[in-house]
Amino acid sequence: MTHPSEFSTATLPVAYGDIEAASARLLGQTNQTPILTSRTVNDRTGNQVFFKCENFQRTGSFKFRGAFNALAKLSPNQRQRGVLTYSSGNHAQAVALAGKLLDIPTTIVMPHDAPIVKQDATRGYGAEVILYDRAETTRESLAKQIAQDRDATVIPPYDHADVIAGQGTTAKEVIESVESLDMLLVCCGGGGLLSGCAIAANALAPGCRVIGVEPEKADDATRSFYSKTLQSVHNPETIADGARTPCLGRLTFPLVLHYVHDMVTVSDEALLRTMFFLWERLKIVVEPTGALAAAALLEGMVAVSNARIGVIVTGGNVDLRQTLECLNG
């Protein structure tokens, strides 16, 4: 077994045992999401492709796996004091639902211009939503302040061992279902899903190459991967809103360096084409970030043939009107 980097696993923050434990914790709470195949995709790419459809996960994305795992591990005392997170997207809803299921009060810090539909969905799960002005404050500092005032536990969207382990159960599930894989394509924002999945693949399918996929305009992780020095982007203008994170985290960076085999990027145009291909041919609703891994394959960013390829479709929370405007635009 060769590792792509020289780090020793002993110093790394998450191990496969954490993913196994998360998997047991999530049993009966998460959906065992379907794995779809398409003869059209197989013919077009010359591979056997398995789409793991986390857009069918509870709250519409893989984020629920990490959020539930993190909240389920809290002590009775921590549960009583509640949790807090910052996110305008899928992690917000995931934490809100996990809190509701586990009877833990949740507070979500969101920018004041977050789509009303996302604010409502988050409140719908019983979370308290606190809005802030992007121009006046950063979400991290505000969240820290409120958490301190309330003595609440912060559950960050990716740079947290329990979040990473929970998200890694996605790869565990797909590999256990399809038995063997030569390649696994995973999108990368903050790197929580990517590192969790890479740990699982390393344990369950050691020959499997794990490739992270980023938007061209938010290629910080790709540059970090190649330079082995943490790189960042500032408010990148990509339609893949889930991958606009400035940089990999303190935990995810070493994990990505250690377990991931390569990183590639795709353009927003390729992403849009892929999203609509998945809508029209696979009949699944996928959000832009959710189509990143599929785009890498369908747009020829990974040179491979006659291989068994897993593609993680991460989410389906998309504003239909807005997206169809992109189609027409």
Place this chain on the structure above:
Amino acid sequence: MTHPSEFSTATLPVAYGDIEAASARLLGQTNQTPILTSRTVNDRTGNQVFFKCENFQRTGSFKFRGAFNALAKLSPNQRQRGVLTYSSGNHAQAVALAGKLLDIPTTIVMPHDAPIVKQDATRGYGAEVILYDRAETTRESLAKQIAQDRDATVIPPYDHADVIAGQGTTAKEVIESVESLDMLLVCCGGGGLLSGCAIAANALAPGCRVIGVEPEKADDATRSFYSKTLQSVHNPETIADGARTPCLGRLTFPLVLHYVHDMVTVSDEALLRTMFFLWERLKIVVEPTGALAAAALLEGMVAVSNARIGVIVTGGNVDLRQTLECLNG
């Protein structure tokens, strides 16, 4: 076992044995389509709901089941002479693909104003497409003429025993997967799917009530069902294009009377709401006709609670741009 009507099964054109035989013929050719569940839907309706997703079937709809079964039963001589059908929709693509797989030449008669994308998809499977002017000729007479000239076998879209039996495998598959059902909701155009599914449900889940669902503006089968006399509609203006058929067929009418327990209708507005609900919440792309059965449940057209309900989602071939216009309109 009670039957909803006084017809004797001995005189009926399709029996459950035909569906079993079709099922064997389709093995490895059709997709075993996923059955999706939704906690939101269960909570909202107070039932346990199983969505059988034929939008994931080959060619994007259940029509492939009937087409393949009918073509697979042809004699070597008939195969050589080829088949012909008339359809601007899902049956066209289904026959074209079945012909390609079985090496049978296919000719499809389509109106000259059929969407280019559907013409292209049909040609893409290797079918010859013959266009006609709706104002000048009817598709049935033209098809008959061409079939005669070419000595080809006509495969009508629903009023054909092998088509009905093939389509009925949809219900067989869902009932065998979920084990028991109290109700099965099936859309109704020409009644092929509805009668096939009702035969299967009668054999496999005798206590299960089978309900046909039509658009309000194309309610001919509902009126035929209640009056026990064949009723028709003329070019109804419903967005459910797959249910614009003028009336039940010579074979499907007695089958519907015999095996179906009730018929209900839904408005186009309800259909649109349901289609977008399925897109946004279940993350599946469904065409208007494909959402009929779900609409009956979600819009409260069937009064039932604490029941196990199967809902057949029949197809996902939808023009995204056109649908956006409906959404905005």
